Amino acid sequence: MLCESCYQLVEFFWQEDLAAFFAKNFDKNYFDQIRVMARFKSPISSLIKSLKYQHHSRAAKFLAQMLFFHLNISYEKFDLITFVPIHNQKIKKRGYNQSQLIAEELAVWTKKPCLNLLKKTVNNTAQAQISDKQQRLQRLNNTFEISHPYSQHRPLKNKNILIIDDVITTGATINSASRVLKKYGVEWVSVLTLAANL
Ligand SMILES: [Zn+2]
DSSP, X not given: OOOHHHHTTOOBOTTOOOHHHHHTTOSSOOOSEEEEEEESOTTHHHHHHXXXXXXXXXXXXXXXXXXXXXXXXXXXXXXXXXEOOOOHHHHXXXXXXXXXXXXXXXXXXXXXXXXOOEEEOSOHHHHTTOOOHHHHHHHHHTSEEEOGGGSSSOTTTTOEEEEEEEEESSSHHHHHHHHXXXXXXXXXXXXXXXXXXX
């Protein structure tokens, strides 16, 4: 998917834990680890765009494989993989969630289950129209909830979870998703993203 010379242009972050870097943006952070594969610029940005808008399943396979090898996921100790959900209206329009495609491919590589743990309750488009900053943050905190089968009898108690997001900017989305996971008993949340838009 990327030729040798394009590959040379990828700015990798390797295995750095960026949790402390992103934690500075919040009063309280709920994630334990954040790793980013590369900087969000060409050619990675174009691959992510083709994954997002053209349902490029080859791009999903390629990016998941890159994530797996560059971040050394095979040595990781975790119980299951999940992903940042997008709103149902968006899924209807686009047909799929790009982060879910990556998570499912990664599940194949790691031989761990990929579960649809989270639901998005608020559509971002509506959210952008809320002018009051305080209110916007409040809404962001209530953006996710746990999917039905996992909200009963605490099946996530003491689990170590890997959560996939395509692109990270401030970390607000991932912090809000991690907050919900922790509320349902998750022990450790490790965030894996393809790229950082810093
Ligand atoms: Zn090339």
